[in-house]
Amino acid sequence: MNQAQPPVFDAPDAIEIVRKVARFLEEEVRKDLSDARLGYRVRVAVNLLRLVERELAAHPSALDADGRVATAELVGQFGSLRALTEALGTGERSILEPDVFWALSQYTQMRVSIASAEEPQ
């Protein structure tokens, strides 16, 4: 018979901290600003924090050989964004090769979903 385990204390993780700071800027700082330019910049800051939140939440996406966020498929097939870029730039690989195109589509879709201004689900 399972017994409820007592909760283990844990400080807020990175996602939660970023979310809290974004909410503070959005709900407490921005509404009291009369300077339109500053208000705009606060909105940009909030949008960037939301983006960071989405990027953190996007794990487990893979890091490539250079430590850049990529997809597991792209890293597994090509090693790193740099290596793929070089192969495409020299003509060693073509962007129209189905495996290349598919890997780039997945990678770009991941980037788009992180960059999207929509609120994280």
Add this chain to the structure above:
Amino acid sequence: MRARQQTQAYSNGPPAVDARRAMLVGALLDLDGEAPSVISSHLATGGNSHENWVFRVRRKGRESCLVLRCDPDDWIRPEEMEREVAGLTIAEAINVPAPRLVASHHTRRADRPYTIVNFVEGESIPRRIHSAPNLAGARATLAETCGAILGKLASTPLDLARGLQLRDPIETLRGWYSRAEAPSPVLSGAVQWLTGSAPAAGAPSVVHGDFRLGNLIVGEDGVRAVLDWETVHLGDPYEDLAWLCQRAWRYGGAGPVAGLAELDELFAAYAGVSGAQVDVERFRWWLVWGASLWALVCREQATVRRAGAGDDMECAAVARLVCLQEANVLAELEHWVG
């Protein structure tokens, strides 16, 4: 297309209205033989990296509205303003709707090149063109009108286009690409493919160079003016056809033509005026070219912001949005994947 932060244009403070008013009054004095009286003036929003001043004036007893366009103090670009004059002159000669050129640095010199044109009433903001109830009729005919305008441009007698530069699409693309701070796999692959698959150049014709929603003034009666002729050049007319249909300029609309209409309407009107049927595969190549160019422009914009006004935060936001343009490149390339 400008890789320049708007606020940088005014880094030395707001432009001096007195100096611009003097520029306008001097030009009209030369034209009319008497000085106009300036009733009001304001700096229009938008206008990319140029200053667009709207003046209400009384000339010889008649009121009218004029637009003075010039560069800000710290970014004078004589070649662009020369092209603006050339484009407006060609538009008038071939009866393409555009603001009428009233005066320029050719009629009276000033401390920088400029144009003065008549003000064209109407809507230029894309999302309003998409949604305003009173523009429903204009939306229904926009693709046909644009096709006819581009057909006229493509048929322009070349003796009217003397002085325009011939622009090679691959050289242009590679120029932007080489300036990119760091290549990306999507753009690296796209530029390489475009280079290897470029269609044979046809006879050059007049190309607007930035023909899209945002550079059109639309009224209830349809397209009233094509703006921003500073990128006019000689090249392939498919550049304009495909630029109008870029995903970046659809503003959420479903139709491939400016988000509003189907390609058939555009192509039929173009063929009807130019006498040339559109080669769809060639058009598709130009779609990839346009999407790639715009992605490269956006990348440079992020870079320039980084090096420019010191607003690292906005720069980061712009840089992170480049992937949206790269997604458009891939969407256009999908047709070609084996």
